[in-house]
Ligand code: OGA
């Protein structure tokens with residue numbers, strides 16, 4: 001890419017740097033009252049045209065009621081829920097869990113605390129602002145792929161590694177410290193329940209994923225999508241798939257998330273008290289394609305109120321001894337041969353960190369062609 005646009009004298013790198021060094025984030029830009037967005041946020045016409053296409057039929061992702069799973073041991077009913085979760089993970093890659101056992105007050109407090117962090121003056125947030133995306137610790141940033149992505153997106157994020165090494169709680173911003181710790185605990189309980197159901201749906205022991213350490217390496221990201229004065233020119237988050245096992249997402253009432261279903265982009269309507277769960281690339285691969293890691297994206301927020309979402313990405317913490325992972329051998333048979341080859345830790349990590357989030361996923365790279 002040319003450093004300088006010869007025709008207009010536009011120096012993209014200089015503008016990116018100035019924005020990054022200001023540490024003000026898009027929330028800062030939005031609060032400053034700008035009426036037009038900096039050029040490096042503007043996406044190419046193809047992307048923008050695609051962002052305008054959302055489903056006209058107002059389908060929503062499946063909603064699954066977990067109440068009887070959390071509270072009882074009724075096995076017939078459990079089988080029904082296993083079927084629902086399996087079907088959702090196979091066809092949508094996404095579902096919305098309700099009655100998951102976490103009190104609404106805990107959900108609300110988490111959203112308020114993350115909002116309160118982002119609402120602080122940017123001078124206060126600046127001491128958490130970082131650019132290097134390291135494993136472990138806490139960072140606040142705008143666009144963690146700012147210098148790698150082709151165009152920037154209209155969101156800021158506070159990120160904290162909650163495991164496998166216990167986070168130093170004092171490293172969390174005080175304004176959301178207790179809430180982040182409490183949310184991590186609650187969300188991990190929900191993730192454990194969901195992983196059990198996903199295991200059963202594959203015919204595995206309920207505790208298999210936990211045993212494989214899929215609950216341990218957790219990254220919590222509190223996103224803020226502030227009001228965007230030109231929402232038709234940019235995006236909230238570029239279309240992508242999540243790399244890990246599963247993601248648990250809590251959002252406030254401001255819409256914007258869309259999920260790809262067939263050729264359509266479906267709006268995810270926030271359901272009060274609901275938690276969105278989706279499968280990541282790692283789960284698609286180890287389930288030998290049974291569960292799907294589906295593309296999703298967020299529209300730039302046209303509402304004056306900020307959209308807040310808190311995601312926790314669940315990843316494995318221990319690789320197998322030989323350093324490889326691939327479709328779980330228990331799921332393979334002569335009728336169901338592996339459709340993906342094994343991949344190494346390094347391949348996985350490089351794909352995770354070495355790209356803008358819009359790049360091709362690992363899944364495509366390791367598909368066995370026949
Ligand atoms: C993500 C993501 C969606 C949202 O962080 O990977 O897809 O609604 N977020 O914030």
Ligand code: NI
Nearest residue numbers: 240241242296
């Ligand atoms: Ni995502």
